[in-house]
Amino acid sequence: MSDKAADKPLRVRMPIGIDYKWCAGPASTDYLTGLKDGRLYGRRCPVCELVYFPPRNGVCARDGVMLGESVEVGPKGTVTTFCIVNVPFLGQTIKLPYVAATIILDGAHLGFSHLLQEVEATDVRMGMRVEPVWRDKSDWDYSLENISHFRPTGEPDAPFDDYARYL
């Protein structure tokens, strides 16, 4: 205990990291390359015939089989459920209140989440018909963020029975 320096705990920095190679797989590759071209591709289950958009992991989670043919869907869709966001949070970039909606694209049977804009939050409802607003083409990447947001089309609402099965 004589040497003060020796009593100090030794500190070492040992940063760790690993690089991974992630393969999107055939189904998501269709989906992502489609987005790069401004088109929306899902895949149909050969058993239940439902169309998955996005095609998740390339399999039908209901039937446990590989998804089949690639199917172009949308671009219009229907709001099935939604959430009005009122609470500010760190890193927030969108003006409050805003609506995060679950949308089923025409021809698809699986909802996905996206931002709803150009509409008052209080006017959003189940069954509302919406369409994508794309970012500038020069900004497109292999990403669903190529769609800036969805907005109402002004068409009459879809009847509940049209989407009740896919909620």
Next chain:
Amino acid sequence: MRDVGIVAFAESQLTYGTTNTPVEMIVPTVNEVLKNAGIERTEVDFWCHGSCDYMTGQPFSFVAAVDALGAWPPIIESHVEMDGAWALYEAWMKIQTGEANVALVFGNGKSSAGDMNRALTLQQDPYTVAPLWPGLTAMEGIGACAALQAGTVTERQMAEAASRARRDGAKNGNVLVSGSESADELLSRAVTSAPFRDHDLPAMADGVSAIIIAAGDAAKRIAKRPAWIRAIDHRIDHQNLGWRDLARSTSAAIAASEVGVHNDKVDIAELHTTFSHHEQLLINALQLRPDATRITPSGGALVGNALMAAGLSRFGHSARAIFDGTADRAVAHAQQGACLQQNIVAVLEGN
């Protein structure tokens, strides 16, 4: 105890560098094992999966695997962050509790997703070992040196294990490397990572293995000749390499003694040998006699190591030998962790 038997086995074609996602890899093998058993997925009342998140770099990546199972109506499933052989162990216990009669277990790994030699370091102690990045080959090298110095394994035994694995691999077909070199020829090759030569290291693979186990009457209904799991035991050595005698596998020896490996003859023993020196360490621990017992006739993990599936495959290949009458009594072994840290040993019988 309930009688539980292995009734079906399927193994994917081993590759390295698949462009499928892990989930896309799993689907065909799960469907194949159901087909081999001749049952519908609704007849499976427990599912158990073995995989390792460090291999994909995604926390909870195993959750996506449920997509591969057709989980509607809802299923009862579980996951182990281990080789699929540990999923089989959990399913066997589930059946023992009486809560299930038919279980499907599977393990999958995509070794090509990254540098697994480094990734597997993350399974070590996170404070004192993992940050040093020893790498699996270096850790196993320490183990091999300890065994060679103690004389529990010889260099020739390592070469003989590799030579046999490569010749058996050629017969099996579903492996990544094979060859017909003698032990002498292999010994004449350069030491690349002392004390290892290249053939002492496992051929890393992408692959999936799946097995169905069933209790009593259900097993008899599904399979003509189930491979009855007469006993199964799992033992663990200390994770700190410095606190273990690396020249022997204490946990494998205890597991072998618990399951009564030597209560009767052993026709074949499928050993989960990922580095060539493991084989002799396991022969010592299980007290096997290579003149009386055929060791790892599938070729084993040395010639095709689909991480998290290769241990379960040892159970599958043992069971296959029972199914087709090649063996009446077989030993299946699986390991996990560096330097044979964890070991499962099981005795399978046809009658």
